[in-house]
Every structure is written in C-alpha cells, then in structure tokens.
Amino acid sequence: MSHYDTKRWWPHESRFEIVVGAILVQRTRWENVEKVIEAMRSRGVLTPSAISTLDVLELERMVRPTGFFRQKSRRIQRLAHHIHLYHKGDVTCFLKRPYQELASDLERMDGIGPETRDAILLYAAGHPVMIADTYAIRLCDRLGLLDPVTPHAIKNHLMQHLPTTPQTCRRAHAAIVEHCKKRCCAVPRCSGCPLLDMCEHGATK
DNA sequence: CTCCGGGTAG
DNA sequence: CTACCCGGAG
Incomplete structure (x- = not known):
C-alpha cells in the first residue's frame, strides 16, 4: 500500500x-x-x-x-x-x-x-478527510465492522483509527478502493482474500 | 442481452 | 424510492 x-x-x-x-x-x-x-x-x-x-x-x-x-x-x-x-x-x-x-x-x-x-x-484542497464511498460502505458492511453502516459512521470510524494527515487519508482511501476492485466487488471473490478471517460475509460462505 | 461503475437530487 | 446516462464486461 x-x-x-x-x-x-x-x-x-x-x-x-x-x-x-x-x-x-x-x-x-x-x-x-x-x-x-x-x-x-x-x-x-x-x-x-x-x-x-x-x-x-x-x-x-x-x-x-x-x-x-x-x-x-x-x-x-x-x-x-x-x-x-x-x-x-x-x-x-x-x-x-x-x-x-x-x-x-x-x-x-x-x-x-x-x-x-x-x-x-x-x-x-489537501484537507485530511476520509471518504465514505461505495467501496468503503460495502467493505464495512461485509466485514461487519459497524452496526449501522452509514457514511458518517464510516468516516468517524476511519478517522478515529488512523492518523489523519492528508497522506494517510489518501493512502487509506486508495487501499480500500484497490481492495474492493480486486476482491470485494459487487460479486465478491472471497477465496484467497487477505481479510477473510475477520470478515462476517466471508465466514458465512 | 443484463449488470455494474470512486453519486446526487427530488 | 427513482431518474439521470454511457461504455465495458460477461
């Protein structure tokens, strides 16, 4: 990453x-x-x-x-x-x-x-903000991280657990998008996913 | 042919 | 919830 x-x-x-x-x-x-x-x-x-x-x-x-x-x-x-x-x-x-x-x-x-x-x-503008896009929402949803998976909850969650510099926000966003494009897409490819052991969605499959 | 993608407004 | 809309993948 x-x-x-x-x-x-x-x-x-x-x-x-x-x-x-x-x-x-x-x-x-x-x-x-x-x-x-x-x-x-x-x-x-x-x-x-x-x-x-x-x-x-x-x-x-x-x-x-x-x-x-x-x-x-x-x-x-x-x-x-x-x-x-x-x-x-x-x-x-x-x-x-x-x-x-x-x-x-x-x-x-x-x-x-x-x-x-x-x-x-x-x-x-270079402000440290986490982006709750479709990818982040889907990922949090499947991981089962947050009870109500709302954009606001995701934003807060991410910004709570990471140092919030513009650089880290960009890298975190990039990592989430990359992962979701490769694995956690609309039709997920769970086998071989590095997050499988901590994922509710993957566990039930 | 159907489904999906780095959403938003009404 | 639907409308907005095209291009690519399957």
Missing part, C-alpha cells in the same frame, strides 16, 4: 482537473473520466473561465462518455462559473480557504454531495 501516491491515484495536471474529475467520476469508471479530461485538455478548456463561457452543448459532447452528460456538463459549468465569478477564475483561491468555509461552499453546489465534497476537500 505504500507505493500509492496521489499522482498515481488521482492523476492530474491541475487542481481544477481534480475538481472537474470529482464530478465526472460519479457512478462512472475512471477510464471514461480520463477520456473526457483529455478531450477538454486538447480543446484547451480546463480552466474555470474557459468552461464558464463554453457553449453548454459543446461541453455536453465532451462529457458524454462519463454518462449523465446533461447533468454533469451543467453542474461543471455552474461550478466553473462560480469560481470565475467569485474567485477571479483562480481555483487555488477558491480552494485555499478555511475548511468549514470551503466545505459549506461545496455543499451548496448543485451536483456536489457528501462524497464529491470530501473528494475535493482531500485531493484538491
């Missing part, structure tokens, strides 16, 4: 790219996100100001491979417009504010729920 690093986990060339990617990746495979990001890059629109003035139909065409293209394109454009309007189009300016201020700012945005908010807080 120590060979994970942010660049590898969330490849990017700018902070804005992380923010856009966080919305694009919702219910979507990362490979499709990369295609869209690459299309945007070659079109030269990977800045808040460029996105906010872009024809929404053109944005839709680029976003299409990640699904939910009408929603996502508009949500990205609104976010870009917000940064363009209130932060001079400077993403760093938008991100480099006190945790609470940024968090509640993100929560007001259309298309940014708890998970996307936390992903942006961790990967783009």
Whole structure:
C-alpha cells in the first residue's frame, strides 16, 4: 500500500482537473473520466473561465462518455462559473480557504454531495478527510465492522483509527478502493482474500 | 442481452 | 424510492 501516491491515484495536471474529475467520476469508471479530461485538455478548456463561457452543448459532447452528460456538463459549468465569478477564475483561491468555509461552499453546489465534497476537500484542497464511498460502505458492511453502516459512521470510524494527515487519508482511501476492485466487488471473490478471517460475509460462505 | 461503475437530487 | 446516462464486461 505504500507505493500509492496521489499522482498515481488521482492523476492530474491541475487542481481544477481534480475538481472537474470529482464530478465526472460519479457512478462512472475512471477510464471514461480520463477520456473526457483529455478531450477538454486538447480543446484547451480546463480552466474555470474557459468552461464558464463554453457553449453548454459543446461541453455536453465532451462529457458524454462519463454518462449523465446533461447533468454533469451543467453542474461543471455552474461550478466553473462560480469560481470565475467569485474567485477571479483562480481555483487555488477558491480552494485555499478555511475548511468549514470551503466545505459549506461545496455543499451548496448543485451536483456536489457528501462524497464529491470530501473528494475535493482531500485531493484538491489537501484537507485530511476520509471518504465514505461505495467501496468503503460495502467493505464495512461485509466485514461487519459497524452496526449501522452509514457514511458518517464510516468516516468517524476511519478517522478515529488512523492518523489523519492528508497522506494517510489518501493512502487509506486508495487501499480500500484497490481492495474492493480486486476482491470485494459487487460479486465478491472471497477465496484467497487477505481479510477473510475477520470478515462476517466471508465466514458465512 | 443484463449488470455494474470512486453519486446526487427530488 | 427513482431518474439521470454511457461504455465495458460477461
């Protein structure tokens, strides 16, 4: 798990790219996100100001491979417009504010729920936050770690048991995603799983 | 063909 | 709970 690093986990060339990617990746495979990001890059629109003035139909065409293209394109454009309007189009300016201020700012945005908010807080803004995504929820559920498996409970649980630096949060998140992709997927591959002896789901199979 | 993926809003 | 939506795997 120590060979994970942010660049590898969330490849990017700018902070804005992380923010856009966080919305694009919702219910979507990362490979499709990369295609869209690459299309945007070659079109030269990977800045808040460029996105906010872009024809929404053109944005839709680029976003299409990640699904939910009408929603996502508009949500990205609104976010870009917000940064363009209130932060001079400077993403760093938008991100480099006190945790609470940024968090509640993100929560007001259309298309940014708890998970996307936390992903942006961790990967783009560098705040130490654990991300309770589908993977973490499924894993905790099967392990039988928490009685009510809620995102909030998972977040607290993880942050209680790990030193909460941005680095450890990223590595923990990466490790959970990797494990769930390889083993604890929708149709789990329990045989040979390193967590089998501590897993309720595996024990009953 | 069906199912699934680093969710969110109503 | 459903709608939003595409691309890939099986």
